[in-house]
Amino acid sequence: MSNAVGEIELQILWNRLLSVVEEQAQTLVRTAFSTAAREAGDISAGVFDMRGRMLAQAVTGTPGHINSMARSVVHFLDAFPAATLKDGDILITNDPWKGTGHLFDLTVVTPIFLDGTPVALFACTTHVVDIGGLGVSADGRQIYHEGLYIPLMYLARQGTMNEDLLGMVRANVREPVQVVGDIYALVACNETGGRRLVEMMREFRLADLDHLGEEIISRSRRAMADAISKLPQGSWSASMTIDGYEAPVTLAATLTIAGDRILVDYTGTSGLSRYAINCPLCYTEAYTSFGVKAAIAPWIPNNTGTLDAVVVTAPENTIVNAPHPAAVYARSIMGHMMPDVVYGCLDQALPDTVPAEGTSSLWNLSLLAGHGLTGTEGSATRAFNVTTFHSGGAGARPRQDGLSATPFPSGVRNVPVEITEAITPLVVWRKEYRKGSGGAGRHRGGLGQRMEIANRDEAAFGIQARFERGVYPARGRSGGGAGALGRLSLGTGSDLKTKGLQVIPAGDRLVVEMPGGGGYGDPFARDPLLVARDVRYGLIDAQQAEADYGVVLTATGEPDPAATAQRRAAR
Structure with a gap:
């Protein structure tokens, strides 16, 4: 078999590789048990060479998962060198600093063999419904509060599942069927990708992916270098203030365009929080890289070659570079704000290019009921634990209005209310656009949503709140107005906090008013x-x-x- 490929064959192989990783991802979506993967697409999937370099990623997935997973495979190879892996081995971790930023994300890596030789690695990630500990809470003070910590380890050896690990998982989570079901879905996801890759390699008589991988990565890197070289050279700084937990948080960045690279440094950002809103650097890097690429070169494939063009640094012990054992469950609060900070810099270098600030951090509703959490009724309370994905408005763009009720930068899908109502005793009485919540501008900011939720069991239920834009709104750009602030309250009128466990009394309703995105340009110039x-x-x-x-x-x-x-x- 030959490794060399011509120009036309290279394009065919690239397109085929994209179909392989997309089928890999769709296998995870179709077989997953949790709504995060099944309905929201809160996953990632990709193929890597034997050096741990990501060659291609599935379109299905989120930047935080994809870009941090892209770096995580190297950690697996450091712990389990390629020469030691056997056909049928499967590796797993949820280490926040070597995976995708918090314990609720399981990353699974599977080596793929062709005629007894390892030729590729497939990796995938999903957000599970529970991992034990405090649950989906921003109230943790250390990583030890946040659930079961799975170091880099074997999930299977030569085709035999690690039942000891699966037993530990079942004993530590509130939803063992869903979580273990998702683990098997991750296994199936990589198996599908590996099977399709081997079929492709046999069809095109490829002995390995060395030449194809090198072409993919080097061409992507050259394309990024070319795009960056056409930009103005220099440094620009920006900052924003967001709600935080115990105190407001300043996110500050300096972006430098230098030659064929873009450097982003977060010196000046607030220090660590006492609570679980801290962000490991891997997740900061993931959303920073996404923000940069989305602004300057969205057409270039996302892989190791692309990611290497953006260098992200931050002082340790800041909220965007939290070391072990900081609590990090709600790291997305910070990570999702990274593009807005980056765009504050890029707007100075590239006027009329980037959008206004948006809601950015998701307004996911983590709703639950159970003994000790929402009451003391014990078995009389029907326990449930569900996260339903929703979002406020996105920022207006230089030439278009902002998208309403649309998550940017995460890109996850909203979960249909019928799904939540089918698997819990909750009923969603209202879900509508929140009139007037988009920031005024020549282009209007996207609108948030208003939702009203109650428990059909006439029992108390709770929300694990971890929301931003409740105190500091999404700012407009180029004269545009700010979006509306978000608000949590009871149907009877009392305000709730935007972070922490809140209990909705029996018979009352939870009212969620999600923020709007900032406007762009002078509102009096709007048609x-x-x-x-x-x-x-x-x-x-x-x-x-x-x-x-x-x-x-x-x-x-x-x-x-x-x-x-x-x-x-x-x-």
Whole structure:
């Protein structure tokens, strides 16, 4: 068999490799037990060469999982050198500093053999519903509070599953069927990818992936170098303040474009939190790299060659470079804000390129009930534990409105309310756009959502809140207005905190008002017809149209040209 390939064959093999990893990912989605993977697509999947370099990733998945998993395979090879691996071996970890940032993400790596020789590694990750400890809580003070810590280890040896490990998992989690089911889904995911890869290699008579992998990585690296070389050279700094837990958090970055690399340094960022909102550097790096690439070269394939073009540094013991044993469960709060900070820098270097700030951190509803958590009724309380994925509005873009109820940068899907209602006693009484929550601008920020949730059992239930933009809103850009703040409350009117375990009393409702994204550009420069359309669609009201946009509407809902011109001139 030959390793050399021509230009046309190279393109065919690349496209085939993409189909392999996408089928790998879809296997995980189709076989997973938890809603995080099945409904939200909170996963990652990819193929690696025997040096641990990611060659291709599935489109299905999140940047935080994909880009941190891309670096994690090297840790597995350090612990288990390629020469020691056998056909049928499977490796696993949820080490936050060697995986994807917190204990709830399981990463599984499987070596693939062709005629007895290891030729590739497949890796995949998913967020499981529970891993023990405090559960889906930002209240932990150390990693030891947060659940079962699985070091780099064998999940299977030569095809025999590690039943001791699976027994430990079952004994430590609240949802053993779901979690162990997801572990087997991860195994199936890599098996599917490996089987398809071997079929491809036999069809094209490839003995290994060395030449193909080198071409993929080197071409991607050259493409990134070319894109970066066309940018202005220099350094720019930006910062933002977000809610934090016990105190507000400052996220500060300096972005330097130097030759064929982009350097991002987080010196000036706040120190560690006492709570579980700290972020390991691997997760900071993942979302920083994604933010940079999405802005400057989204068309280039994402692999090791691409990721090597962005160098991320942060002082240790800051909230974006938390060392062991810091609590890190809610690390996504910080990680999802990284693109907004990066874009604050890039906006100075590349005006009219990046969006305004958005909700960014997800407003996932982790809802639960059970003895000791929401009451003392014991077996009289129907216990459940579910996370349903939702989001506020995204920031407006230089030439378009922001997307409403859309997660950026994570990209996970919202979970249909019917799924949550089918597997728990919860009922979602209301789910709608939150009128007026998008920041005003020439391009309007995306709207958040309003949801109202109750327990059909007429029993108390709880929410593990870990939300941002409740105190500091998403800022507009280039004169755009800020998005609306998020808010948690009871149906009876009392406010709830945006972090920590909150209990909703029996018979009451949880009201969730998600933040809006920032606007872009002068609101008085927005086309009056678009403002009138927003009023007609129920996205804003007539009072906001006049106050924020200077657009006066007639009784029929059309812009009044004379009154609008007068109102805008009077500003």
